[in-house]
Amino acid sequence: QKEVEQDPGPLSVPEGAIVSLNCTYSNSAFQYFMWYRQYSRKGPELLMYTYSSGNKEDGRFTAQVDKSSKYISLFIRDSQPSDSATYLCAMGLNTGFQKLVFGTGTRLLVSP
Amino acid sequence: GAVVSQHPSWVICKSGTSVKIECRSLDFQATTMFWYRQFPKQSLMLMATSNEGSKATYEQGVEKDKFLINHASLTLSTLTVTSAHPEDSSFYICSARDPPGLAGAETQYFGPGTRLLVL
Numbered sequence: 001q002k003e004v005e006q007d008p009g010p011l012s013v014p015e016g017a018i019v020s021l022n023c024t025y026s027n028s029a030f031q032y033f034m035w036y037r038q039y040s041r042k043g044p045e046l047l048m049y050t051y052s053s054g055n056k057e058d059g060r061f062t063a064q065v066d067k068s069s070k071y072i073s074l075f076i077r078d079s080q081p082s083d084s085a086t087y088l089c090a091m092g093l094n095t096g097f098q099k100l101v102f103g104t105g106t107r108l109l110v111s112p
Numbered sequence: 113g114a115v116v117s118q119h120p121s122w123v124i125c126k127s128g129t130s131v132k133i134e135c136r137s138l139d140f141q142a143t144t145m146f147w148y149r150q151f152p153k154q155s156l157m158l159m160a161t162s163n164e165g166s167k168a169t170y171e172q173g174v175e176k177d178k179f180l181i182n183h184a185s186l187t188l189s190t191l192t193v194t195s196a197h198p199e200d201s202s203f204y205i206c207s208a209r210d211p212p213g214l215a216g217a218e219t220q221y222f223g224p225g226t227r228l229l230v231l
Binding site: 032043044046090099102105 | 116118146153154155156158161203205207219220221222223224225227
């Protein structure tokens with residue numbers, strides 16, 4: 001079993017739709033949760049960062065962490081064609097700086 | 113926000129040659145940088161952790177003599193692929209640890225990546 005599971009997609013939605021992206025994980029020690037967006041042939045770009053459980057909102061993006069279920073989500077409201085990219089979840093431990101563990105990424109396609 | 117650059121953005125080389133990739137943190141000092149490799153439609157695979165002033169820590173299965181890492185300053189880490197072969201062709205991405213006080217102690221900012229093609 002992988003430490004972090006993420007559906008690779010692709011996930012196709014029409015412009016304006018609400019998008020839900022998810023990751024599950026097995027290591028209950030993870031405390032830091034991140035979402036990165038990666039356009040084709042580019043490096044990942046940090047979108048959202050959350051420590052421990054709870055919600056965080058930034059513009060059209062909302063990140064949720066449910067540590068009891070070992071489940072994290074990224075919601076995108078009013079999706080735009082420019083949101084078409086691969087979204088990677090990543091997680092880190094709490095004991096000093098540790099390497100991040102990444103999901104495989106979900107490819108999102110938003111059609112006009 | 114924190115900016116990380118990589119150079120070159122792409123490189124084509126002959127089999128057997130060595131290729132050096134640079135990773136720079138432009139507006140912050142990074143004591144720790146990371147090198148990843150990414151195959152098409154796959155996630156990031158951590159190769160090694162690069163600490164300024166000390167030897168890099170390599171992940172299991174990554175040949176340290178093949179992938180030489182040098183982190184000589186707080187803003188520069190280099191990855192040298194020695195005696196490159198076609199199977200080394202990949203997308204190499206570096207990241208730098210966000211220093212405490214910004215987005216959080218455990219985040220990483222990524223460079224734009226270097227695409228290597230070995231003929």
